[in-house]
Amino acid sequence: MVFDWQPAQNPFMTRDAALLLPSTEPVTLIDPDGDPVPVGHDMPDPQALVRAYAALITARRFNDQANALVRQGRLAVYPSSHGQEACQVACVQVLDPGDWLFPTYRDSAAIVARGVDPVRALTLLRGDWHCGYDPHATRVAPQATPLATHLLHAVGVAHAARLRGEPTVAMAVCGDGATSEGDFHEALNFAAVFRTPVVFFVQNNEYAISVPLARQTAAPSLAHKGIGYGVPGARVDGNDVAALLTVLGAAVTRARAGEGPQLVEAHTYRVQPHTNADDPGRYRSADEVTPWLARDPITRLEPYLRGRALLDDEKIAGYAAEAEELAARMRAGLGEDTVADYRDLFAHVYAEPTPQLREQQALVADELSREEAR
Amino acid sequence: MVFDWQPAQNPFMTRDAALLLPSTEPVTLIDPDGDPVPVGHDMPDPQALVRAYAALITARRFNDQANALVRQGRLAVYPSSHGQEACQVACVQVLDPGDWLFPTYRDSAAIVARGVDPVRALTLLRGDWHCGYDPHATRVAPQATPLATHLLHAVGVAHAARLRGEPTVAMAVCGDGATSEGDFHEALNFAAVFRTPVVFFVQNNEYAISVPLARQTAAPSLAHKGIGYGVPGARVDGNDVAALLTVLGAAVTRARAGEGPQLVEAHTYRVQPHTNADDPGRYRSADEVTPWLARDPITRLEPYLRGRALLDDEKIAGYAAEAEELAARMRAGLGEDTVADYRDLFAHVYAEPTPQLREQQALVADELSREEAR
Amino acid sequence: MAATAPSQVPSPTPSPAPSPRPEKITMANALNQALRDAMRADDTVLVFGEDVGPLGGVFRITDGLTAEFGERRCFDTPLAESGILGMAIGMAMNGMRPVVEMQFDAFAYPAFEQLVSHAAKMRNRTRGRAGVPIVVRVPYAGGIGGVEHHCDSSEAYYAHTPGLHVVAPADPADAYGLLRRAIESPDPVIFLEPKKLYFSRAEADLTLPVPPIGRAVVRRPGTDATLIAYGPAVPVALEAAEAAAQEGRSLQVVDLRSIVPFDDETVCAAVRSTGRAVVVAEAAGFASVSSEVVARVTERCFHSLHAPIRRVTGFDIPYPPPKLEHVQLPSVDRILDTVDDLQWEFA
Amino acid sequence: MAATAPSQVPSPTPSPAPSPRPEKITMANALNQALRDAMRADDTVLVFGEDVGPLGGVFRITDGLTAEFGERRCFDTPLAESGILGMAIGMAMNGMRPVVEMQFDAFAYPAFEQLVSHAAKMRNRTRGRAGVPIVVRVPYAGGIGGVEHHCDSSEAYYAHTPGLHVVAPADPADAYGLLRRAIESPDPVIFLEPKKLYFSRAEADLTLPVPPIGRAVVRRPGTDATLIAYGPAVPVALEAAEAAAQEGRSLQVVDLRSIVPFDDETVCAAVRSTGRAVVVAEAAGFASVSSEVVARVTERCFHSLHAPIRRVTGFDIPYPPPKLEHVQLPSVDRILDTVDDLQWEFA
Ligand SMILES: Cc1ncc(C[n+]2csc(CCOP(=O)(O)OP(=O)(O)O)c2C)c(N)n1
Ligand SMILES: Cc1ncc(C[n+]2csc(CCOP(=O)(O)OP(=O)(O)O)c2C)c(N)n1
Numbered sequence A, B: 001m002v003f004d005w006q007p008a009q010n011p012f013m014t015r016d017a018a019l020l021l022p023s024t025e026p027v028t029l030i031d032p033d034g035d036p037v038p039v040g041h042d043m044p045d046p047q048a049l050v051r052a053y054a055a056l057i058t059a060r061r062f063n064d065q066a067n068a069l070v071r072q073g074r075l076a077v078y079p080s081s082h083g084q085e086a087c088q089v090a091c092v093q094v095l096d097p098g099d100w101l102f103p104t105y106r107d108s109a110a111i112v113a114r115g116v117d118p119v120r121a122l123t124l125l126r127g128d129w130h131c132g133y134d135p136h137a138t139r140v141a142p143q144a145t146p147l148a149t150h151l152l153h154a155v156g157v158a159h160a161a162r163l164r165g166e167p168t169v170a171m172a173v174c175g176d177g178a179t180s181e182g183d184f185h186e187a188l189n190f191a192a193v194f195r196t197p198v199v200f201f202v203q204n205n206e207y208a209i210s211v212p213l214a215r216q217t218a219a220p221s222l223a224h225k226g227i228g229y230g231v232p233g234a235r236v237d238g239n240d241v242a243a244l245l246t247v248l249g250a251a252v253t254r255a256r257a258g259e260g261p262q263l264v265e266a267h268t269y270r271v272q273p274h275t276n277a278d279d280p281g282r283y284r285s286a287d288e289v290t291p292w293l294a295r296d297p298i299t300r301l302e303p304y305l306r307g308r309a310l311l312d313d314e315k316i317a318g319y320a321a322e323a324e325e326l327a328a329r330m331r332a333g334l335g336e337d338t339v340a341d342y343r344d345l346f347a348h349v350y351a352e353p354t355p356q357l358r359e360q361q362a363l364v365a366d367e368l369s370r371e372e373a374r
Numbered sequence C, D: 001m002a003a004t005a006p007s008q009v010p011s012p013t014p015s016p017a018p019s020p021r022p023e024k025i026t027m028a029n030a031l032n033q034a035l036r037d038a039m040r041a042d043d044t045v046l047v048f049g050e051d052v053g054p055l056g057g058v059f060r061i062t063d064g065l066t067a068e069f070g071e072r073r074c075f076d077t078p079l080a081e082s083g084i085l086g087m088a089i090g091m092a093m094n095g096m097r098p099v100v101e102m103q104f105d106a107f108a109y110p111a112f113e114q115l116v117s118h119a120a121k122m123r124n125r126t127r128g129r130a131g132v133p134i135v136v137r138v139p140y141a142g143g144i145g146g147v148e149h150h151c152d153s154s155e156a157y158y159a160h161t162p163g164l165h166v167v168a169p170a171d172p173a174d175a176y177g178l179l180r181r182a183i184e185s186p187d188p189v190i191f192l193e194p195k196k197l198y199f200s201r202a203e204a205d206l207t208l209p210v211p212p213i214g215r216a217v218v219r220r221p222g223t224d225a226t227l228i229a230y231g232p233a234v235p236v237a238l239e240a241a242e243a244a245a246q247e248g249r250s251l252q253v254v255d256l257r258s259i260v261p262f263d264d265e266t267v268c269a270a271v272r273s274t275g276r277a278v279v280v281a282e283a284a285g286f287a288s289v290s291s292e293v294v295a296r297v298t299e300r301c302f303h304s305l306h307a308p309i310r311r312v313t314g315f316d317i318p319y320p321p322p323k324l325e326h327v328q329l330p331s332v333d334r335i336l337d338t339v340d341d342l343q344w345e346f347a
């Protein structure tokens, strides 16, 4: 094992505050009309933007299809990332194959963008007992529901890699609500103290179920939390995939270079209900949602790319067809009923079932055999 | 009940960062040689400084006596605040009678400064099962051992008072180590969102048992954590009681005025072991301690007051005699063996003992009566 | 995610005042009415937590409370359970009676330290001077087709912690009465609300007092064996007793209602009267409330027992996904199988 | 505060290698040696927590590890238990075998959610693909004159949680062997170290293998009744058996060692052989591990029992202060009184 690790050395606690505070406004590179914004940030490589466009189309189609499947009872629940697809796509596109993604329940589209089969990616939300994919093979952790808890796992995974001298970065994703949990605090602090290569990516969609951001924090921005850990905070327009690729890309690069963890807050909006079971009419007006529809990540990128001859009707049709194919696979895969085997309940509680579990499983087996005998 | 409460209204999250960041250097008003430092802060009222001096003498004597008592086996454990007495004294002196103090195990001297009888204040550390004083009558919460947990209670107490329209401020004290706990984060955030009148006072004594500050945080200072909650952070020389009175006093005033919670970090040093049971030779050198002895809060205030004819030998002798009297009371009170009554173990678990507890108490009673019969 | 509640959650339409004649209402109605009546009766009663304000909670138990009592008495907090409970403890120390909601059972775990080291101990460590009259409402247990972390039966953690009261209603009337009593209690009460019973209806005259916390109730008389259950297992036990009656076996059903304090008297009298017993509970069996019931009843009734007391509980596994939860949940068949096993040959 | 350890904590001077002839060592020595040997044998084994580095832990169990293995393999973390456990879970998911210390029992509570919702469930929720081979060392239980929050017996919380192994050694040799086995385990192990036994000495040949996790051991043969104990209660049970022998009563003593998995076979065989049993444990009795032992042994051995299985446990109260802890702790007298109560008239 290669050891190459030193904790942060801050004997005099004098890290420069100016370097840690976020910009006053979120970084935008392409405005809602598709025009470039003249700022001091690099525009991503055109091919990267085209790739992102294709991924956006897929992510949107994925969301729409999943919403349809939940209505048809083929999924137990679906927390849609409709409108947040730029975040979903960008946080994956900036990663190397050896990096890890730590998603929440809302980040199924990101998991698919990472290359996980869409049917497998929806295993948990379909109501199965496991995440459906191999975290090691895919370098995607199981979707976390207990809020902010997985941020600490990201720190651990990245720290272990660092101890072995591997160049791994962990992309740890959470929502605005999750930043209020103690585990968010502990994760940022541990990562900062150990200079662990984690990018904490907060998708601030302004709501935690029904609770608006103002009830979640009184800070100037969530990115302002970084300085309290010695972590640089950045703010980015969460519906501008170009800005996201640039800001998240830079964060990954810094983390990989040994500069420690990074905090990026994306300003976006949850245009749909929290999940299919939610009733947003109880806590927000349609008027609040409308302006956000005009800031849609796809309708913004498309004119920009068309204007630069990076995209045309033919290409768009191609991406749409690919997305449609994915949707068809989802319908087929999730339309099938899976056979649930009770033995799976006992098989993975421990590496070896305990005698108690063997006894309990035998009881079920006996019940079933008697049922069959009837 | 009078209701007079609104949560923070930050629809656009644009609180001015400049107003929330601490000063680059901690505020000092009287330097280690006892000379005033020309800065833009008000020196406290001379009589307040004289009162603080008397309290410092008492607090120091209290610490010394408690250390002696633990050596004699009259206390179970003593976490001394020797060298941190300026913090102990100032955080109490800025409070009104109706305010609340939320101390830790290290803040016995503050509890005494608040007016609690010194023998009662040491009840827990003596090894008894309760805090020894009435939290409501004294407006002092029981000393908290589970780190940072009591900060949330402070938020609750202050919020309840605010709902009733009472002008109560809660002074919530913790150490540098405790700032790493999730509850620290949640307490600051809740207080900020509800604009609750709490002053969070961090005594940064550079150690959490053996763990130095650099292993606790990589932030420019602990006060830099404030901005992440929208809470103004301030840094103050923790061995300068004048600066502490000014900075903490201003924080209490702002909190009482409805400006929401305040975070104050005092830079001090734990010159003695964590507790009598600690062995600091294992983790720090004597050389590191020495310079701090020269920054002692008492030897610094004394020349300042003498130089301004606010203190003379006679007065000093008077304060010393008062402190000696307190020490004598401690020796007398803690020298006596208390009689522990097993029935107390069952009496206060619930307002009414459960049938189960009555049964269990009867079992002990029966054992004892049989023992006596033998 | 929280909102695994059915998408058409019925909004409990509270009756303006408890009506004199029993009506069919849901447990959700009853709980909502209990909160409302408690808040009307005592303005120190406050309700807070995640999404309990305008949304009315993901199960709508707090529906309409912010509208009636205002933002100051029913409000949403930041998303942090230790924060919610810690703040509640402080408010209770300062004259209030907070009723907090933990959105789902497994999301109460971040508050565990506040619960065990403070809520449960504050009275004792202040020698009775600072009690903590809080109610922690926990939508709990399974049977609702929830995804992972949304169906834990966590009562054992609380029941094992001295200083907490732990109760679980099994029908709307008891839900109303127990919640009113919990809010009036000077001590912290963990109030476990069986999620799967939220929207089942039963007649409930809310004006009738229910027995105090600490009392069990015999819900169905019977002479051959006793089923001991609480919370979500009670209706299953009643159903099993009904099925057994068809087969000519008379099963008594005891609803514990209150896990702590425990009603030894009622439970032991019931078991002595039949000489056989089965404890039914949804939680994993190992080191659980059901273990305690078996242990303490056996200790007290040993010589009245014709057979060892048996348990029908959840297995010692993480709560299963929707498709397999029927395997984990105590069922009528499993209860009847277990009753059949109570060594009737020794009768 | 952490440092309620005796002020002159003996620094465990580890023998360079396990010596072939049994020596008298303390449990602290044995644990230190186990960590050292495990770290020598496998460089994925890491030790971290609060004050485990240069200080060597407040009980000195990790003494010298940073010196021998460097800052990267034994290190201090920021002061946050959920952070420690969450980071350990991540490291375990990525090839490491972290051994973390929770400074005192009650200070593990902030990590409860990480433990219950993640450490215990990760293998299951990844269908066996991501196990979490961590060891959570908890200096635990009382008898050391500690102040509040420093003496909790918290095993029931862990034992009730499917997915965790829970073990507690009662002597130095077993402490060494069980800790080595815990570190080798592919699953999370809660390793409960009885604080009051840290500095008691016994002969221990560390080269001899101990039985695996999951096996109980009969520590003393006996024919009249069986005492079932674990961790800090084992020496008390042995002392009681010794005292009973003086009075002509032969008590068998079973040391559970492993609470989860539970060794039904050994325990039931022991109880069947005597027909009478008392469970001895320090923890509060209600809904505890001792309840489970009574329940499961009674279920299995009912017709071999001459009397109900009884319990000598802590009362259902917050752990008492030093001056009164003798009231709470199972004592030889209380055990013998309880044995006397086992209805010998029916013999
Ligand atoms: C510890 C915990 N508490 C509560 C919940 C219930 N819950 C699920 S999602 C959610 C809101 C989360 O909001 P946010 O972090 O902003 O993410 P978003 O859903 O907006 O993507 C809540 C309260 C949970 N999953 N975990
Ligand atoms: C939740 C919790 N974890 C661990 C401990 C053990 N402990 C007691 S004091 C202490 C160090 C605290 O350091 P700091 O907050 O800086 O306060 P100081 O002792 O320096 O005043 C530790 C780790 C505890 N009391 N509570």
Ligand SMILES: [Mg+2]
Pocket: A175, A176, A177, A203, A204, A205, A206, A207, A208, A209
């Ligand atoms: Mg959100």
Ligand SMILES: [Mg+2]
Pocket: B175, B176, B177, B203, B204, B205, B206, B207, B208, B209, B270
């Ligand atoms: Mg400190």
